[in-house]
Amino acid sequence: MTTFVDRVELHAAAGNGGHGCASVHREKFKPLGGPDGGNGGRGGDVILVVDQDVTTLLDYHHSPHRKATNGQPGAGDNRSGKDGQDLVLPVPDGTVVLDKQGNVLADLVGQGTTFVAGQGGRGGLGNAALASARRKAPGFALLGVPGEERDVVLELKTVADVALVGYPSAGKSSLISVLSAAKPKIADYPFTTLVPNLGVVTAGSTVYTVADVPGLIPGASQGRGLGLEFLRHVERCSVLVHVLDTATLESDRDPVSDLDVIEAELREYGAGLENRPRIVVLNKIDVPDGQDLADLVRPDLEERGYRVFEVSAVAHKGLKELSFALAELVGEARAAKPKEEATRIVIRPKAVDDSGFTVTREDADGEPLYRVRGEKPERWVRQTDFNNDEAVGYLADRLSRLGVEEELMKAGARNGDGVAIGPEENAVVFDWEPTMMAGAEMLGRRGEDHRLEAPRPAAQRRRDREAERDEAQRAYDDFKPF
Template identity: 85%
Template structure:
């Protein structure tokens, strides 16, 4: 049965925003009390949070689809819908978030680090929020926006200062068990360790973590044995420790050859050439092991390695190794560049950034892409003429109409708003602006107010004409 998982593919889906409500206040003696439709609630986010009590991605291996709750729709009486609940997914320290193409989205290191994997959709506005001096009683509301989502890959890379590497049965698990309080499975057969084990070591004033990486064999970097699955766990370490078996019973092996093979696999894996190396000659409590250690030690020191002779069983040489590793770790921490304080970076949009683009595809379709127009289309109820007119107003105000004309669009040309697989396509009519203007007082009901004097109506018309935010451009579409 699987007990450790360090790589999973997870499908996340944020909650959808709730729809706005189109409602008119009803009360005795006030038959037309005005619009009172509430806004829809926003959908819940899907958030990854580092939890120090979580050490594996096993839960997501068995349950790979996770979805946050949707926002509730608005209701009459100006009652807004309830927001969806954020879905918190705890992950181990050292989890890397990637997309399916392998691009890194986030590197989650440190307890409490958060990453929003999918953002909830915003709620639609109710007709109370859409009411204005020009549109006193809107007969429509906006739909909620669907939540984000997609497939992400979670990959766990152990956060350890020291990585113990070596052949199976070299004594790595025994060594970590006597250096720290870790209690890995120990036996006298290869591949006893099937998962990386972490232990905390205290040497003087330095506290550091040690990772026991499952045994590597020739071809590990290409997927042979367990190496490819667990080589990623040495990427964050500050120092690599080669644990060599000086008392191996296999006649075709020797410690120096073992070291060369492991080094070759680390080189093929890549990214570890700058890490300092330490060699630990294990099992020197056995006479044959001590004799072999005496023979190969000068050769290893000539290569530039720091060499230590230990026995995990007899507890020989452990203090020297522990303090030597603490010194290397302390130096690596001191050399590590200090993280700068979080700064707020303001990136204003360019003055000529319209927020959308208009292009012409091979079929002669004018395609409008942009966050705002695409969101507005998703929020529109196309079965409601007033809602469609409101969308036309918004697009015109954003400059889509003018851009289409400038690009060369003519009456009857096809216009698509959105991506190719999810676009709203219609035959464009430049008179849409004029039509929107003729319906300019959509939703206005004069029964809701006392008649205004002619002078007041004239002043209102003049103010509307001089308004810099006027919704419609004054130009001949042809």
């Protein structure tokens, strides 16, 4: 059964925003006390968070569809809906988030690092929030915005200081088991190790992590065997250790040729691996003829500039010298890294001539179609209840103020031409009328109600009644028959 997964496709769906409420306050002797519809709650986000206790993406392999909760709708008496709960998904340290096209969206390294994979939808405004001096009694509310749905790919790249690389059965798993407290599965047949193993090593005052990268073979950088699945786990390591088998039973192999093959694969894979400091470990010197072969190839390797260590994972020979040499290289690599800076906020202001939307002409079945794209107009369309005339008028008013009417005219739109707001698969289409601006202003005044005006003082009401009585008396005197 699979227990380790380092690449999954995650389908994240954020929560939808709750709808706003259209309500009018009523109580005894006050039948129309004004709009009191509350706002809808915000939908929950889908958030990826680095958790040091998580080492695999297995949970998302079995359950790739994750959804946050929706916001609750608003209610009367100015009661806002409850916000949806954020869905927090723990991921291993070193997880890379990519889109379906392979573009990197986030590189999650370090405990607590977060990335919002799906943004929750906004809650719709209730009619209390839409009321103004010009629109005193809105008979509509805005709908909640649907939550963002996104398919992302999660790739785990092991975060370790040292990577052990080499052919299958070179003794990497045995070496990491004696250098650290790791307990990998060990056997003498190829591809015993099918997942990277991590171990923590203490050498003097230096503590570092070692990754046992599963065996590589010729063609690994081109995807042969499980090469590409394994090579990504080498990318983050500061030091590479070539583990060479001095007791191989294959007649066409020897430590030097093994080293050349693995080096060629690392160069082909790239990712800066060719510049990492290296150490060569001649393993299995306890096996008959192993020590002799090590003595034979060591001068050649040192001539190439490698530091060479002869070890035996089984007999525990040469391990102390190796661990301290690795600690020295890890210390140098850490010192060379730039110090972590405080989190920087990058502000990218919009261009001064950015209207926030675009208008492009498309031809559909020989008929002109003008498509409006932009965050604001598309969101406003999603918030509109098209079964309510006042809501449609409010949308027209907003689009007019944004400048959509003017841009349509500049693009050459004429009376009766089709206009689509939104992407092709989910657009609102209507026939454009050049008088929309005037209609928007008219519809924007809907919701006015004289009954909601401030009450007149008693003296003013008395004077008004007397004036009405005098007017009625004059009219009677003018029309009496005698």
